[in-house]
Amino acid sequence: MSLVLGALLGLGLLLVVSPVLWPARRSETRASLATGRIRDELALAGLARVPMGVIIAIAAFLGIVAGALAQAVFAIPVVTFVAAVLGVVLVPIVVRARATRRRAANRAVWPDVVDHLVASVRAGMSLPDSVGALAELGPAATRSAFASFEAEYRRTGNFSTCLDALKGALADPVADRILETLRMAREVGGSDVTAVLRGLSGYLREDAALRAEVTARQSWIRNAARLGVAAPWLLLLVIASRHETIVAYDSPAGTALIIAGVVVSVIAYQAMVALGRLPEERRWFH
Template identity: 35%
Template sequence: MKRKFGVDKSTLTSLSFVVAGFVIASLFSRSALIATAFALFIAVFIFIAQKRGGSKRRSAIHGACPEMIDILISGVQSGLSLNESLSGLAQRGPEIFKVEFQRFTENLYTHGDFNRALIEVKESMAHPSFDQIVEALLIARELGGAELLTILRLLGKFIREDLSLRREIEVKQNWIKNSAHLSAAAPWILLLLLSTQPSTSQAFSTPTGLLILGAGLGITAIAYFWMNSLSRIPDPNRIFIDVPQWST
């Protein structure tokens, strides 16, 4: 990610949203306290959204694994070696894998250790389904490639079934989660509308009003974290992540 003056782009974007929220709330309420609370609410929302970015990357890797397996099967069936099939993913593989397999090809040419180069890709991707593919390839290469196609087909079928089940669960959960998010945001939207009245701004400028704003912000933050935690589908454990797999 590009950086400017030592600050990455996502941080600048987040800060701009928080500042914009503060300015808009100030224009509506004419109260610095209400505007600050509203800006903090936006900051909490952005923080949670950014944490979900890692989850989106994991979902993208999971979704691309079946396509990767199909390309490997096609390459092996056409007479390519496993090395050539994997290197070919840098050009015609899923977009999320291209950079890593370009690095795999470069590492393979540099030190010539297939296992080491593949494990380096595995550690970079850090996903259970990708782990399964890598371990299947390493086992098939160690024992001989006679069963490679059978192993890849079975693994591809398993990953597709798991992916289909997860997507079905996510679709059913999304409308519930979106409704819960809207319910959590509704009091703040109502506060912003009511704060156009001077009496509301004055009420929340008192110590009691400040306490209510702080408690409301804390409860909203806890509710958001709780909702996202409950709705997250747990990933299976990664396999063979602490065992060195390359030769010395």
């Protein structure tokens, strides 16, 4: 009996410490999720075909240039380091901002995409032809992706594989829902696909209108966050034109002050943005 209890105790302890002893799968999952998010951001920003190495090289180049300029102007090591870091992170910031703007712009066109699909299906066109027709009839922002789908489908004739490629090119959760609805209708059949698409179109219009209203009301939060972060550093640039100021910051106390200012600025900006950020839909079907 004691042997059984000892074995159970050992098994329980092993299960308790197993996440610490074997975290490889979990870390791989997190790494794959992070990679997928980066690819989605690049696709939304229109940079899906740009190799990751090129983006990293551009970020490193901007960091070197920003650090060199800061060193030439201020000759303060901590300022040089901060400028180099800002130069590196400038590329991800620009990519994310462009992806956010494009996601917001696409949110307004998805109802039109669904309406075109409904009209094509009701006219008797097949689902692949209805999707391919969006290369000419759909909104301008999405025509290139649907044109690639049409060309790929004519080449392979595999609707499911082409849908997967189209989802990757659009990189949008709303597009995933629309395309998965078409995939289900293609595979299992059904006469209610137009009714489902019409209901989805109505929901997307209501959601887009609500988000636009809330975003307009909360725009002051984002503007206040940007002004609050930029103002101290602009003031630092102004007073740094005097030699006495540069000498004061080129000391252990000045270095500590600048580092503390950077940390506080980042935390405050992230907190302000989090207060004004609307929850984004996640991609469940990619």
